[in-house]
Amino acid sequence: MTRTVTDSNPEIGRSVVAAGIRTNYHDHGSGAPVLLVHGSGPGVSAWANWRGVLPALARDRRVVAPDVVGFGYTDRPADFVFSHRTWVDHIVGFLDALELPNVSVVGNSFGGALALRLADQHPDRVDRLVLMGSVGTRFEITPGLDAVWGYRPSVANMAELLALFAFDQSLLGPDLARLRYEASIRPGVQESYAAMFPPPRQAGVDAFALPDAALQALPHETLIVHGRDDRVIPVASSIRLNELIPQSQLHVFNRCGHWTQIEKATEFVHLLDGFLPS
Template structure:
């Protein structure tokens, strides 16, 4: 390997069961992120801190018996080779490593010349590689699948314990994994069974040509999904559009619901915001996707052209945009009103409910959560300051702790 030796961390920072993640450069390239772990023999190993779908050490990985376990899908990497021990077709890059004067050093590859997003997308298109991978080995967004009323439904099912179903929002190119990637491993670590389906028409769930997209159809699909997995009673966590589905299920089939979490939720009447109108009226382009991500996030450092490019690729897979355009046609106030649950039904909800919102949310106004809190007698409200529509991403550790405590109380 060509490159240069760079200091990563002090030797005493590396524990036997926990890797250390460091950002050692400012190029914005993957080589800036390094993970250092310790083998059973006490030797230090440095790896690229990106498994094929997310950071390892920087998001809470662990070391067990010479194997580095990544959060997320819990992929396992052999520390001596970087190869996955659960599946051999992929692996992590292992750098030459040495210890000098109490520091772990790694030989990192040189910084590559900058390539603009436009240049990269054009290069990918020329190589016929543009788009989100379509196999589970390549894309973490693809999990298990089950057939619900003839519709092949993609979902993630991790952990064991009381079942919790996570229902994603309705942004262009969204999937259960994209929405809940930071929540899934946190709840699994708290001993919950966590199930996150791609809702009818979204992600990698089928989009039948004659599919009907409305609250009734989405609710029926969700009930059929619970039946297919033999889940009699679950706690529901609904984000935005997914909050309306959670409310619909809780009011139509209250016997199927244990606890309810509504995050930046649709479901009560309000004048459509400019932000939501932009979300549902999305026209595919990199500029539009980047602008839309800026609407979602209060902290704009979370948003860059790379992320926008990935979400644009997801939103423009064959058939995805056609289905999306059919879901929320103009006038979009009517589409929003069709996602509203009658207030008397909401007021009758008897499930313990947690209502969560970002104070600076530009997509769904905070007033909707205040109103839900007023309507649902057995509810509590938590508002995150300096937070937009991405509570589960912008305040992931605090949100995950709040969620686990609420779902686990009185168990």
């Protein structure tokens, strides 16, 4: 059962119970369904991650974007144990709740790792894959990713993280750090976030990595997108994914950091329009 939430906060959309968890999500357009899975930045939500491209992507297809459990405005059960298995179970429950047996999936960073796990464990639920700055292979954790996962709330720390994400620093308006900091200190948010990626954080990278054999067995058409100047997830990760996934193609944007969907929004939508069904 779904319901629409009326609230002045644009991050709050509709609500549905998925895998027993009241889940906040956005649902736009009609046509072939596409699932957007956000990244793992502190204080992130589906709306914060995808708001710049969601309307354009929904022109010719139905686009759904949930707050994955532990993030945004989805409930945080006190006994929930965060892992790629439980996150994938939540995503499957979300698709079941919306009666979507098969979707294309666009995953950003951490969301790309969940998209890969979903495709590996439930291949029949996935049509096409888009992986953007994705985790999913083994690599030595970058100082940028270590800083993101090790975030401790302050406006200054948030400003430093935002500077890591963007190649084009002009995108960082004077109020953005404070707004994202305030999102990161809502009740329960930092407690959940600290439990997701405890040190040593290299273990988190390794836990999200699929075995080479599993990547080589993926049957899905896959578009891999990365910013050449990404300081959070190394572009070598996407190059390796492209080497291993049989039906994959790789597009690398120059003068672009970890925020492909923001820094190259028009080009990103154009790529997806040519790749995703409508």
